[in-house]
Amino acid sequence: MERLTIEVGSYEVNCSILSDAGQAWIVDPGSEGERIVGLLAKKGLVPAAILLTHAHFDHISGIPALQKAFPELPVYVHPGDVPMFGHPFNQMGGEYASIGVPANVRDVADLPAALPGVQVLHTPGHTPGGVCYFFPADKLLLSGDTLFAGSVGRTDFPGGSMARMMDSLQALMKLPDDTLVIPGHGGHTTIGDEKRTNPYIV
Numbered sequence: 001m002e003r004l005t006i007e008v009g010s011y012e013v014n015c016s017i018l019s020d021a022g023q024a025w026i027v028d029p030g031s032e033g034e035r036i037v038g039l040l041a042k043k044g045l046v047p048a049a050i051l052l053t054h055a056h057f058d059h060i061s062g063i064p065a066l067q068k069a070f071p072e073l074p075v076y077v078h079p080g081d082v083p084m085f086g087h088p089f090n091q092m093g094g095e096y097a098s099i100g101v102p103a104n105v106r107d108v109a110d111l112p113a114a115l116p117g118v119q120v121l122h123t124p125g126h127t128p129g130g131v132c133y134f135f136p137a138d139k140l141l142l143s144g145d146t147l148f149a150g151s152v153g154r155t156d157f158p159g160g161s162m163a164r165m166m167d168s169l170q171a172l173m174k175l176p177d178d179t180l181v182i183p184g185h186g187g188h189t190t191i192g193d194e195k196r197t198n199p200y201i202v
């Protein structure tokens with residue numbers, strides 16, 4: 001599996017394009033959907049699905065442009081975050097105008113049938129339906145806004161919970177130390193580094 005991570009939108013979300021044998025999975029197309037469509041074409045990739053770590057505006061606003069180019073493209077999300085699509089929190093306007101509930105939303109619990117080798121870890125705390133995507137063979141974790149390098153996601157947004165965040169972080173710390181972590185924002189890290197230095201975990 002290959003991975004290309006780009007920063008999209010004014011909230012600088014890390015959007016990852018995972019690919020294998022010409023197929024692509026797009027994680028958190030937070031903005032700049034047309035740029036992502038162009039990148040796929042340039043690399044000769046056909047998208048199989050969109051994967052969301054959670055449904056905050058800064059992680060989803062590129063979906064309409066992707067589904068315009070690829071109308072059947074499914075969107076995998078945890079059911080706990082589906083109400084977030086139409087939530088007032090997501091109505092930021094401009095680049096982040098509300099997109100409503102996208103077409104072809106699928107329960108992320110069904111993702112492993114479509115993308116073998118992925119483990120979907122439910123990590124509530126930042127949002128009720130937050131998930132992390134773990135690829136054991138690649139020792140790769142896409143951690144969304146749950147775990148950042150040296151920090152963790154905010155828990156004061158609608159549906160957030162510091163207690164659940166702490167449980168989620170403890171679960172992530174059980175992953176191998178040499179797991180590469182690509183967070184929803186900012187630079188990458190490893191589980192081992194976070195175990196040693198993250199003030200919310202140490």
Ligand SMILES: [Zn+2]
Nearest residue numbers: 054056126145
């Ligand atoms: Zn978020």
Ligand SMILES: [Zn+2]
Nearest residue numbers: 056058145184
């Ligand atoms: Zn975010």
